[in-house]
Amino acid sequence: MFLSELMDERLINCGITAKDKKGVIEEMADMFVEAGVVTNKSDFCDSILKREEIESTAIGGGIAIPHGRSDAVKYLKVAFGRSQKGVNFEAIDKKPVNIIFMIAAPSDARKEYLQAVAKIARLLKSRIMREALLLSETPKDVMKIIKDFDNMLAEEIQVVTKEGRVIHKD
Amino acid sequence: MYLLLIVLNREEYLDDILSCLLELGIEDAVTVDAESMKRSLAAQVPIFAGLRLDLGRRPFSKVILSTSNNKNTGKEIIRLLKEVDIDLEAPGVSRIYTLKLESVLGTPETIEEI
Numbered sequence: 001m002f003l004s005e006l007m008d009e010r011l012i013n014c015g016i017t018a019k020d021k022k023g024v025i026e027e028m029a030d031m032f033v034e035a036g037v038v039t040n041k042s043d044f045c046d047s048i049l050k051r052e053e054i055e056s057t058a059i060g061g062g063i064a065i066p067h068g069r070s071d072a073v074k075y076l077k078v079a080f081g082r083s084q085k086g087v088n089f090e091a092i093d094k095k096p097v098n099i100i101f102m103i104a105a106p107s108d109a110r111k112e113y114l115q116a117v118a119k120i121a122r123l124l125k126s127r128i129m130r131e132a133l134l135l136s137e138t139p140k141d142v143m144k145i146i147k148d149f150d151n152m153l154a155e156e157i158q159v160v161t162k163e164g165r166v167i168h169k170d
Numbered sequence: 171m172y173l174l175l176i177v178l179n180r181e182e183y184l185d186d187i188l189s190c191l192l193e194l195g196i197e198d199a200v201t202v203d204a205e206s207m208k209r210s211l212a213a214q215v216p217i218f219a220g221l222r223l224d225l226g227r228r229p230f231s232k233v234i235l236s237t238s239n240n241k242n243t244g245k246e247i248i249r250l251l252k253e254v255d256i257d258l259e260a261p262g263v264s265r266i267y268t269l270k271l272e273s274v275l276g277t278p279e280t281i282e283e284i
Contacts, residue, residue: 118193
């Protein structure tokens with residue numbers, strides 16, 4: 001799975017204006033609604049907030065990866081948001097969040113959903129990637145960074161399941 | 171089918187490796203607490219007590235066991251983590267073994283994220 005396949009420029013906002021966690025979640029949910037990914041904003045936001053109640057997805061270093069599964073989501077997609085001033089996302093390091101990747105997944109998405117969460121977490125481990133995302137000014141810039149990240153892999157790692165078992169590409 | 175056995179001497183990379191396994195679509199893994207040979211010798215064999223100076227406050231090791239249909243999964247994990255500046259091949263960090271399995275019985279647990 002390539003991250004760039006789960007995103008497009010309609011799902012990128014380099015100028016998030018919301019000032020708190022709930023506001024950011026709603027502002028980013030609007031992108032999913034306008035792109036036709038989410039059919040019910042309220043249900044979708046509830047799924048995100050439900051996950052946040054377990055533990056904040058702001059994992060430190062100014063990044064957050066809110067995610068949720070819902071019947072209101074038609075297909076697995078990822079949105080990107082950047083807050084210049086930073087938002088209190090109740091991060092584990094208590095610092096404001098500037099970079100947000102939000103994942104919307106249908107209720108029955110499981111393996112691909114886990115993979116998307118893991119992939120984004122790994123992307124954001126890279127200081128170079130984080131800095132590039134912070135400096136990006138347009139959705140086009142962000143998509144280029146994501147595609148560069150995807151292209152670091154020599155070939156796509158495909159996952160196919162057979163009878164519930166994962167079969168990787170040989 | 172292959173058994174992937176990762177001996178990790180840098181405990182701080184455990185979550186990165188487990189996350190990598192998830193990213194590769196592998197959920198059938200288990201983590202075991204372990205002690206490196208160096209630590210065991212330092213702690214239990216008096217003649218090697220000198221090794222304690224080199225251990226410092228290094229935490230214990232972890233062993234991660236998982237299965238995969240791809241014999242190159244170990245290489246994939248190394249490659250994915252090198253992209254984010256984690257070098258599992260650096261001296262003393264880890265050892266990754268891939269063993270061919272005769273059979274696997276039982277049903278793995280599935281992981282459901284909310």
